[in-house]
Amino acid sequence: MKPFTKLTAVAAPLPMANVDTDKIIPARFLKTIERSGLGVHLFDTLRYDANGSERPGFVLNQEPYRNAQILIAHENFGCGSSREHAPWALLDFGIRCVIAPDFADIFHNNCFKNGILPVRLPRAIIDQLMEDAKLGANSRVTIDLEAQEVVRPNGERIHFEIDPFRKKLLLEGLDDIDQTLQHAAAIDAYEAKTKRERSFIPGIEVCP
Amino acid sequence: MAKTLFDKVWDAHVVERLPDGTCVLYIDRHLVHEVTSPQAFEGLRAAGRRVRRPDATIAVVDHNVPTTDRQAGIKEADSRLQVETLERNVAAFGVPYIPLLDDRQGIVHIIGPEEGISLPGMTIVCGDSHTSTHGALGSLAFGIGTSEVEHVLATQTLLQRPAKNMNVAVEGSLPFGVTAKDIVLAIIGHIGTAGGTGHVIEYTGSAIRGLDMAGRMTVCNMSIEAGARAGMIAPDETTFEYVRGRPMAPKGEALERAIAWWRTLPSDPAAAYDKLVQIDAATIAPMVTWGTSPEAVAPITGAVPDPREVADEAKRAQMERMLEYMALRPGQKLAELAVDVVFIGSCTNGRIEDIRAAAAVARGRKVAPGVRALVVPGSGLVKRQAEAEGLDRVLTEAGFEWREAGCSMCLGMNPDKLTPGQRCASTSNRNFEGRQGPGGRTHLLSPAMAAAAAVTGRLADVRELAR
Numbered sequence: 177m178k179p180f181t182k183l184t185a186v187a188a189p190l191p192m193a194n195v196d197t198d199k200i201i202p203a204r205f206l207k208t209i210e211r212s213g214l215g216v217h218l219f220d221t222l223r224y225d226a227n228g229s230e231r232p233g234f235v236l237n238q239e240p241y242r243n244a245q246i247l248i249a250h251e252n253f254g255c256g257s258s259r260e261h262a263p264w265a266l267l268d269f270g271i272r273c274v275i276a277p278d279f280a281d282i283f284h285n286n287c288f289k290n291g292i293l294p295v296r297l298p299r300a301i302i303d304q305l306m307e308d309a310k311l312g313a314n315s316r317v318t319i320d321l322e323a324q325e326v327v328r329p330n331g332e333r334i335h336f337e338i339d340p341f342r343k344k345l346l347l348e349g350l351d352d353i354d355q356t357l358q359h360a361a362a363i364d365a366y367e368a369k370t371k372r373e374r375s376f377i378p379g380i381e382v383c384p
Numbered sequence: 385m386a387k388t389l390f391d392k393v394w395d396a397h398v399v400e401r402l403p404d405g406t407c408v409l410y411i412d413r414h415l416v417h418e419v420t421s422p423q424a425f426e427g428l429r430a431a432g433r434r435v436r437r438p439d440a441t442i443a444v445v446d447h448n449v450p451t452t453d454r455q456a457g458i459k460e461a462d463s464r465l466q467v468e469t470l471e472r473n474v475a476a477f478g479v480p481y482i483p484l485l486d487d488r489q490g491i492v493h494i495i496g497p498e499e500g501i502s503l504p505g506m507t508i509v510c511g512d513s514h515t516s517t518h519g520a521l522g523s524l525a526f527g528i529g530t531s532e533v534e535h536v537l538a539t540q541t542l543l544q545r546p547a548k549n550m551n552v553a554v555e556g557s558l559p560f561g562v563t564a565k566d567i568v569l570a571i572i573g574h575i576g577t578a579g580g581t582g583h584v585i586e587y588t589g590s591a592i593r594g595l596d597m598a599g600r601m602t603v604c605n606m607s608i609e610a611g612a613r614a615g616m617i618a619p620d621e622t623t624f625e626y627v628r629g630r631p632m633a634p635k636g637e638a639l640e641r642a643i644a645w646w647r648t649l650p651s652d653p654a655a656a657y658d659k660l661v662q663i664d665a666a667t668i669a670p671m672v673t674w675g676t677s678p679e680a681v682a683p684i685t686g687a688v689p690d691p692r693e694v695a696d697e698a699k700r701a702q703m704e705r706m707l708e709y710m711a712l713r714p715g716q717k718l719a720e721l722a723v724d725v726v727f728i729g730s731c732t733n734g735r736i737e738d739i740r741a742a743a744a745v746a747r748g749r750k751v752a753p754g755v756r757a758l759v760v761p762g763s764g765l766v767k768r769q770a771e772a773e774g775l776d777r778v779l780t781e782a783g784f785e786w787r788e789a790g791c792s793m794c795l796g797m798n799p800d801k802l803t804p805g806q807r808c809a810s811t812s813n814r815n816f817e818g819r820q821g822p823g824g825r826t827h828l829l830s831p832a833m834a835a836a837a838a839v840t841g842r843l844a845d846v847r848e849l850a851r
Contacts, residue, residue: 193702194577194677198816203797207448207462209422209469221818226804250698252578255611256816258513259420260529281581281613282513282527289531339545341406352531353431356539359400359408363541366399366410374645376638377412379439380501382480382488383631 178291179349183272184318185245188235189309195249196256197283201265203257214261215268236269240313248305249276253294254283263290273319275326277302288342289352293321295336304328321347386654388549389618390584393524393649397507399541409544412506412523414536415492416443416479418470419797420511424534425473435477436540442501443474443481446491450799451760451787454485463798477537490763490789493517493731497601498763500630504619504646509536514731514813515614516607520600521627522619522649524584527608547613548658550583554591556665561847563741564599565733565811565830567591567663568606569671573681575661580612583659586651587617591665597626598737605732606813609678618650672718672843673815673828675706680815682718684833684845690714709817710825711805718843721827725808726757726838727820728784728831730794733811734762736769738831742784743775745835745849751783752841758785758800760792784838796821809837 205217223234230237236244247266253276254262263286266274274287275295287294297305308315308329315329321343326334345352356363387395399408414437421443428435435441448463458464467484474481482488488495493514496502502518508525509515511533518525532542552571572579585607592603600617607615617623624643627633634642669683680703682689691703691714707714712721728734728742739761751757759779761767767789770776776786793800794812796819802808804823811834812819815826827843836846 191698193698196677196814196816198814198819202818202822203795204822206419206797207460207466209426209466211423221822226823252581252611255577256513256608256814258511258515258527258529260423260511260531263529278578278581280578280611282529282608286529286531289529339404339406341402341404341543352543353433353535353538356408356535356541356543359541360539362400362408363410363539367540370410374642376634376642376645377503377506378632378634378638380413380442380480380632381439382442382482 177349177351180272180291180293180321180346182318182320183245184316186240186243186313187246187248187305187309187317188241188244189306190235190247190249191306193250194252194255197254197259197262198256200254200262201259206259206261211264212268214265215270218265218269243270245270246273246275246317246319247271248302248309249274250302251277253279255280258282260286263287263292267292275302275305288346291346291349293319293346295319295326297326297334297336301334386652386656388651388655388657389522389586389616389649390524390547390549393505393507394546396505406543406545408541409507410541411509411536412440413501413508414441415496415508415510415515416441416533417447417492417512418445418466419447420530421473421533422466422469423530424537425477427534428477428537433538435479435537438478438480440540441479443470443479444489444492444495445470445484447791447795447797449484449790451790451792454788487764487768490766491731491734491791493605494734494762494766497521497597498630498765500627500633503627503633504623505649509542513608514605516612517601517605517731519604519607519614519616520597521623522617522646524614524616526614547584548582550580550585550612550659551657552585552587552661552663553589554587554663554665555589556591557594558591558665558668561670561832561850562668563830563832564595564602566668566671568603569673569678569681569828570668571663572606572610572678574663575610577609577677577679578611580607580610583612584614584616585610585612587615592617593620596737597622598735601735602732606678609813619646670830670833670846672833674710674712674718675703676709676815676817678815678828680706684719684843686718688712688714688716688718719845721807721843722841723755723809723837723843724806725802726755726834727793727808727810727812728758728834729760729762729792730812731762732813733831734760734766736766738811739766739770739775742831742835743778745832745846746782746784746839747778749782749839751838755838755841757783757838758787758793760787761789763789782839793820795819809834809843
């Protein structure tokens with residue numbers, strides 16, 4: 177996983193609440209066995225018309241937002257399905273950070289596994305960031321994960337909260353599985369203990 | 385300290401608690417399907433890892449598969465590739481698998497409980513958000529992304545922080561014509577699509593205890609539509625009776641020991657919840673969604689709301705967009721909306737009880753002219769059971785299509801899709817824009833209400849048909 181440390185980039189304003197994962201990447205694009213290549217379908221129905229032509233009104237079809245690496249959105253971003261294709265599509269497009277008042281749980285989780293930083297900030301601050309973002313290339317936003325700060329174009333620093341464990345994984349680009357395998361002895365011990373205490377639970381076996 | 389059902393199941397699965405509160409949580413059952421697993425197996429391969437507990441893992445194909453003419457194979461090349469990739473992966477990693485042409489094949493959330501794979505007190509995960517379904521048995525069951533699928537395959541654990549506890553109590557008896565689906569739609573309408581975020585919902589109260597297991601699964605299934613991490617219902621005699629005799633459930637003396645443990649799981653009387661919601665069952669009517677979010681829901685006797693009455697600007701804009709997408713006018717009566725398609729099936733409502741409910745309405749009636757109505761059993765065994773009861777004949781004589789098991793028109797990733805502009809009465813779980821196919825317009829409702837829509841050609845109050 178690519179570490180996330182500090183990012184200064186164009187932020188795209190997407191003033192919508194309940195942006196669901198079907199909106200981020202419709203189900204018909206999930207028929208891939210790869211992680212990459214989904215960026216072209218990001219926000220497919222918002223971004224393209226029925227003929228596949230770009231809708232000029234959609235923010236990511238406009239300059240300078242085609243190069244946005246930060247997305248500003250309203251409440252409950254990423255609700256709906258567990259598809260990790262949603263953060264994969266964001267990442268493949270180039271988005272490394274989403275800022276919103278709150279996120280759906282599974283999407284929030286999935287972001288961290290892919291080096292995307294989801295930042296929760298109160299709606300009043302989101303409204304300011306949304307106005308900043310509308311100014312485009314002249315108003316780049318900085319995200320400093322170590323300091324846990326969003327820096328507005330006017331230099332104002334806004335603190336955000338993040339779980340320390342997840343912060344460390346993101347900053348160092350660490351793999352979750354490697355982290356967990358440091359506890360391999362504890363997992364072995366747990367399995368041995370429950371095998372005794374809950375011996376009534378059979379293993380899965382599909383009989384012919 | 386008094387504990388909730390969630391606390392007890394969680395605590396029984398903590399392998400290790402890290403200093404910041406993150407837990408290494410042991411996973412008892414891992415359900416795998418073709419769409420969210422290829423990249424996970426690929427990750428294992430790249431790192432030279434094996435599947436730690438094949439005997440705690442089960443794979444099945446459901447999302448992508450056609451629901452007719454199965455012997456001919458899968459025509460769509462990308463769907464076929466995902467299915468073949470899963471078959472290669474389960475063979476290479478030794479994971480138990482139910483193949484497409486097996487009678488036991490079906491939607492992963494239907495077959496877990498049906499086969500006795502999902503049991504009370506377990507932690508159950510799957511790369512699918514509707515994994516919350518299995519919470520109906522009193523297990524902690526939740527959806528995960530593909531990276532976490534790989535994590536569970538490799539370690540049989542997840543790194544998780546405990547959720548908060550929420551109690552949704554539905555007390556009283558359900559009025560005539562009101563079902564589990566109406567309960568959960570009413571709950572989502574009440575608390576909103578983010579109402580459960582960060583929480584595990586425990587459904588309590590006499591109306592919940594009075595539901596059969598199929599109804600409980602319908603309720604827990606849509607917990608994610610309220611934003612909750614999972615939904616749970618305390619195991620009781622109804623649960624134990626359901627589990628008894630399932631192929632992969634414990635048997636004989638082992639089952640009695642299991643039940644003895646399961647009896648200790650219900651929340652302690654003094655257990656505290658972070659959030660409490662109370663709903664009077666008597667106030668619930670048959671529900672139908674009018675918008676493109678499951679919280680955009682109203683009783684069938686109601687009308688399309690008016691955005692001008694919404695004070696918040698962003699919410700008003702959202703409602704306007706919904707009405708435009710759904711081609712609805714404020715004030716239109718819901719019971720006057722003509723439908724093009726009716727879909728009965730999905731992990732929400734694809735069980736035998738759901739098909740019985742639909743058939744009871746369809747019996748002796750005909751699907752309205754111009755309406756296409758599909759019934760898709762949740763599993764091959766549900767299909768066989770329905771056929772043994774003659775329900776397939778009732779439905780086909782009424783003009784319904786009777787199909788093979790799969791996710792079908794719930795999510796538009798297989799040949800069963802809406803075409804742009806079609807209006808569909810659907811027993812599935814999501815009415816998002818394009819969910820059932822690009823430009824499709826979805827109204828969520830119960831199986832009986834869906835059957836009523838099929839025979840009247842419009843959204844209809846099933847209570848009027850029954851009179």
